[in-house]
Amino acid sequence: xxxxxxxxxxxxxxxxxxxxxxxxxxxxxxxxxxxxxxxxxxxxxxxxxxxxxxxxxxxxxxxxxxxxxxxxxxxxxxxxxxxxxxxxxxxxxxxxxxxxxxxxxxxxxxxxxxxxxxxxxxxxxxxxxxxxxxxxxxxxxxxxxxxxxxxxxxxxxxxxxxxxxxxxxxxxxxxxxxxxxxxxxxxxxxxxxxxxxxxxxxxxxxxxxxxxxxxxxxxxxxxxxxxxxxxxxxxxxxxxxxxxxxxxxxxxxxxxxxxxxxxxxxxxxxxxxxxxxxxxxxxxxxxxxxxxxxxxxxxxxxxxxxxxxxxxxxxxxxxxxxxxxxxxxxxxxxxxxxxxxxxxxxxxxxxxxxxxxxxxxxxxxxxxxxxxxxxxxxxxxxxxxxxxxxxx
Amino acid sequence: xxxxxxxxxxxxxxxxxxxxxxxxxxxxxxxxxxxxxxxxxxxxxxxxxxxxxxxxxxxxxxxxxxxxxxxxxxxxxxxxxxxxxxxxxxxxxxxxxxxxxxxxxxxxxxxxxxxxxxxxxxxxxxxxxxxxxxxxxxxxxxxxxxxxxxxxxxxxxxxxxxxxxxxxxxxxxxxxxxxxxxxxxxxxxxxxxxxxxxxxxxxxxxxxxxxxxxxxxxxxxxxxxxxxxxxxxxxxxxxxxxxxxxxxxxxxxxxxxxxxxxxxxxxxxxxxxxxxxxxxxxxxxxxxxxxxxxxxxxxxxxxxxxxxxxxxxxxxxxxxxxxxxxxxxxxxxxxxxxxxxxxxxxxxxxxxxxxxxxxxxxxxxxxxxxxxxxxxxxxxxxxxxxxxxxxx
Numbered sequence: 001x002x003x004x005x006x007x008x009x010x011x012x013x014x015x016x017x018x019x020x021x022x023x024x025x026x027x028x029x030x031x032x033x034x035x036x037x038x039x040x041x042x043x044x045x046x047x048x049x050x051x052x053x054x055x056x057x058x059x060x061x062x063x064x065x066x067x068x069x070x071x072x073x074x075x076x077x078x079x080x081x082x083x084x085x086x087x088x089x090x091x092x093x094x095x096x097x098x099x100x101x102x103x104x105x106x107x108x109x110x111x112x113x114x115x116x117x118x119x120x121x122x123x124x125x126x127x128x129x130x131x132x133x134x135x136x137x138x139x140x141x142x143x144x145x146x147x148x149x150x151x152x153x154x155x156x157x158x159x160x161x162x163x164x165x166x167x168x169x170x171x172x173x174x175x176x177x178x179x180x181x182x183x184x185x186x187x188x189x190x191x192x193x194x195x196x197x198x199x200x201x202x203x204x205x206x207x208x209x210x211x212x213x214x215x216x217x218x219x220x221x222x223x224x225x226x227x228x229x230x231x232x233x234x235x236x237x238x239x240x241x242x243x244x245x246x247x248x249x250x251x252x253x254x255x256x257x258x259x260x261x262x263x264x265x266x267x268x269x270x271x272x273x274x275x276x277x278x279x280x281x282x283x284x285x286x287x288x289x290x291x292x293x294x295x296x297x298x299x300x301x302x303x304x305x306x307x308x309x310x311x312x313x314x315x316x317x318x319x320x321x322x323x324x325x326x327x328x329x330x331x332x333x334x335x336x337x338x339x340x341x342x343x344x345x346x347x348x349x350x351x352x353x354x355x356x357x358x359x360x361x362x363x364x365x366x367x368x369x370x371x372x373x374x375x376x377x378x379x380x381x382x383x384x385x386x387x388x389x390x391x392x
Numbered sequence: 393x394x395x396x397x398x399x400x401x402x403x404x405x406x407x408x409x410x411x412x413x414x415x416x417x418x419x420x421x422x423x424x425x426x427x428x429x430x431x432x433x434x435x436x437x438x439x440x441x442x443x444x445x446x447x448x449x450x451x452x453x454x455x456x457x458x459x460x461x462x463x464x465x466x467x468x469x470x471x472x473x474x475x476x477x478x479x480x481x482x483x484x485x486x487x488x489x490x491x492x493x494x495x496x497x498x499x500x501x502x503x504x505x506x507x508x509x510x511x512x513x514x515x516x517x518x519x520x521x522x523x524x525x526x527x528x529x530x531x532x533x534x535x536x537x538x539x540x541x542x543x544x545x546x547x548x549x550x551x552x553x554x555x556x557x558x559x560x561x562x563x564x565x566x567x568x569x570x571x572x573x574x575x576x577x578x579x580x581x582x583x584x585x586x587x588x589x590x591x592x593x594x595x596x597x598x599x600x601x602x603x604x605x606x607x608x609x610x611x612x613x614x615x616x617x618x619x620x621x622x623x624x625x626x627x628x629x630x631x632x633x634x635x636x637x638x639x640x641x642x643x644x645x646x647x648x649x650x651x652x653x654x655x656x657x658x659x660x661x662x663x664x665x666x667x668x669x670x671x672x673x674x675x676x677x678x679x680x681x682x683x684x685x686x687x688x689x690x691x692x693x694x695x696x697x698x699x700x701x702x703x704x705x706x707x708x709x710x711x712x713x714x715x716x717x718x719x720x721x722x723x724x725x726x727x728x729x730x731x732x733x734x735x736x737x738x739x740x741x742x743x744x745x746x747x748x749x750x751x752x753x754x755x756x757x758x759x760x761x762x763x764x765x766x767x768x769x770x771x772x773x774x775x776x777x778x779x780x781x782x783x784x
Contacts, residue, residue, distance in 0.1 A: 041708075042704060042707040042708050043706070043707035043708070043709075043711070043712070043713060043715065044703050044704055044706070044707030044715045044731070045707075073700070075700065075704075076700055076703055076715070076728065076731055076732055076733060077732060077733055078732050078733070109698075109700065110698075110700020110701070110703065110704060111699060111700040111703070111727075111728065111732075111733040112733065113733065173687065174687055174701075174704070215685075215686045215687060216608075216684070216685070216686065217685050217686065217687050217701070217704065217705065217708065218704075218708045219704065220700075220703075220704045220707065292608070293607075293608070293609050294607045294608065294609065294686070294771075294775070294779070295565065295566055295607060295609050295779055298775070298776050298778075298779035298780050299779065299780065301776065301780050302779070302780025302781045304780060304781050306501075306502075307503060308465070308467065308468055308501065308502020308503040308612075309502070309566075309609070311436050311468055311502065311503070311612075312434060312436055312502060312566070312609065312610075312611065312612045313609065314435070314436070315434040315435035315436030315437075315612065316433075316434050316435070316609065316610045317435075319435070320435070321435060323435060323436045323468070335503075336468065336503065339436070339468055340468055340469055340470045340503075341468060341469055341470070341503040341504065341505065379686075379776060380776060381773040381776045381777070383686070383690070383776075384690050384693065384771060384772060384773045384775075384776065385773070386690075387686070387687055387690035387691065387694070388690050388691070388693050388694025388696060389694045389696050
């Protein structure tokens with residue numbers, strides 16, 4: 001699948017992280033792109049989050065570049081705001097863009113001063129090496145505890161021509177996106193008016209990033225930006241907008257799933273399907289409650305069909321439902337019918353739970369139409385090891 | 393310290409758990425006691441929770457006995473209600489009590505049928521062995537993954553004489569009491585009118601059990617019962633009620649702390665103090681957010697002074713506060729001032745964090761008067777090991 005037209009990419013090691021792997025990345029759109037973004041709902045927000053929000057407002061929703069770094073969240077530091085602004089300014093100058101058309105994003109440790117000169121000194125090299133092919137290099141440069149880079153691609157055939165969508169994201173701890181998660185960039189060369197782009201982002205983030213949790217911790221730096229630069233020259237017909245939105249939604253779902261698959265220490269990818277809840281939102285709350293229960297997550301890690309924990313976690317989600325009308329399936333096997341133990345083969349289910357992908361299905365029988373699909377991972381000793389000494 | 397007068401205790405192995413250690417326990421009050429209780433707020437409630445709630449209503453707040461078992465939660469099973477009732481009836485008959493004066497409580501695995509005959513067959517032995525001294529035996533019989541039994545004692549000198557308070561409880565996983573936690577029994581021989589007893593329980597549970605989380609999972613079986621049997625013949629004067637309440641509150645705080653200390657896999661006991669929040673409730677929500685953050689808990693386990701995670705977790709609690717006015721202390725050392733990194737000695741703080749007790753203090757400078765003290769534990773690989781195969 002081809003990359004969207006009209007974007008260029010670069011990544012380099014700027015000395016921000018301790019290990020010498022690329023930690024600074026640049027995405028540039030030749031034409032200023034219509035841009036929509038969602039940011040963390042955490043009360044504590046990193047400097048780049050605040051600056052990017054302001055820039056989108058000042059530019060009227062136009063972006064020409066995204067400058068991102070890993071290794072330092074640029075959050076809760078004395079010089080954070082100045083560092084974010086100096087970085088954006090330096091990039092704008094080199095790229096001959098209004099500074100408000102530069103978005104910035106950071107990920108890494110919180111509360112450690114970020115040295116702006118590391119970024120400004122690396123920027124000329126970065127700009128000099130921009131290439132339309134180096135998409136994967138950027139996806140690698142924004143990784144922190146991720147084991148694999150996370151990208152997803154789509155293509156939509158519209159009446160006037162074909163447009164492309166490409167997305168990248170990172171994980172893999174401090175992940176419970178509420179609005180968006182830690183650094184996701186989705187690019188398309190379609191020509192999508194800003195209002196439509198914003199509406200699309202709002203709906204697609206709800207079905208993708210906002211249906212994901214690794215550890216229930218919402219980061220201070222969550223930033224998801226969706227850029228449409230119209231480099232394809234193709235504008236979807238009004239009737240084709242759902243098709244366009246579907247392509248963007250699929251890329252974002254795929255990115256969100258990739259984060260859960262690569263959750264810190266994760267060995268298993270878990271899909272939670274809730275149906276029959278009072279509303280979609282209620283279904284999502286129940287699914288989130290199950291996804292964030294360490295008891296459910298450790299049972300999955302141990303292939304233990306401990307469905308009582310699933311029912312208990314659903315019961316703690318603050319949603320009114322009747323346990324007596326609730327069924328639970330694990331890996332397609334009924335383990336609980338009407339809130340009570342259903343007969344199942346322990347040996348068979350344990351074997352099925354050894355698979356790298358697990359499905360938990362909670363069905364409330366009745367009139368409720370609320371449903372959701374939610375992604376998470378198991379909780380293993382690896383998570384503890386990674387996070388016992390992340391900072392030091 | 394002496395036990396409260398007028399109570400007798402017994403414990404035995406009834407074959408409910410796989411390992412042969414006592415799993416059935418009985419507490420009997422010679423005089424019917426005024427009784428108040430709080431139960432889990434989980435939407436999914438175990439049969440003994442539902443029966444005990446009904447019994448307290450039917451008896452008008454009188455209890456003569458508490459029958460408790462470990463090894464099976466008697467929750468989400470087909471026969472659960474019948475088993476709970478049959479157990480209570482059998483105990484009532486042997487003790488010559490109205491059945492509504494028998495409270496029942498269970499803890500253990502969810503969704504596995506509990507065989508009532510194991511309980512009814514063991515009951516005569518249990519009743520025959522009742523003794524005023526076997527308090528600790530009961531505390532041991534209700535243990536599940538607990539490493540140590542949990543008891544606390546108090547004594548209050550009142551104008552008319554001395555009264556005693558004794559409490560027992562269990563942990564140590566599926567612990568985030570919201571209302572009360574998994575099996576706590578607090579007994580006093582004071583003569584406290586029912587209305588006053590209920591009000592005391594409501595206030596004291598708020599400052600003790602409801603300020604505790606091991607893993608953020610609220611159990612289906614949480615039951616905390618407070619009995620006052622007036623065996624001392626001493627009724628506190630109206631003016632002495634605060635003193636009485638203080639003694640009960642201390643016993644309950646001590647029990648709640650004991651659960652955190654013995655949290656599954658825990659190596660460290662963590663106290664979180666939040667002050668300057670908009671309200672006590674807001675302070676408690678922030679503290680709970682910090683206590684339930686796996687990233688904070690793993691950092692504590694690794695003695696990593698990663699205070700950014702503390703600030704981020706506080707920011708996710710849904711409480712409006714200004715990070716720029718927020719200070720964070722760990723082990724008494726300022727690590728964050730006004731939302732920004734404060735200079736501290738990494739080596740010194742790491743050494744201090746190796747202690748078995750850790751304190752996190754979040755102070756919001758401003759007009760807010762809300763404060764709280766909250767208890768939790770660190771998250772270690774031990775938690776994962778215990779919960780990967782709890783059921784099987």
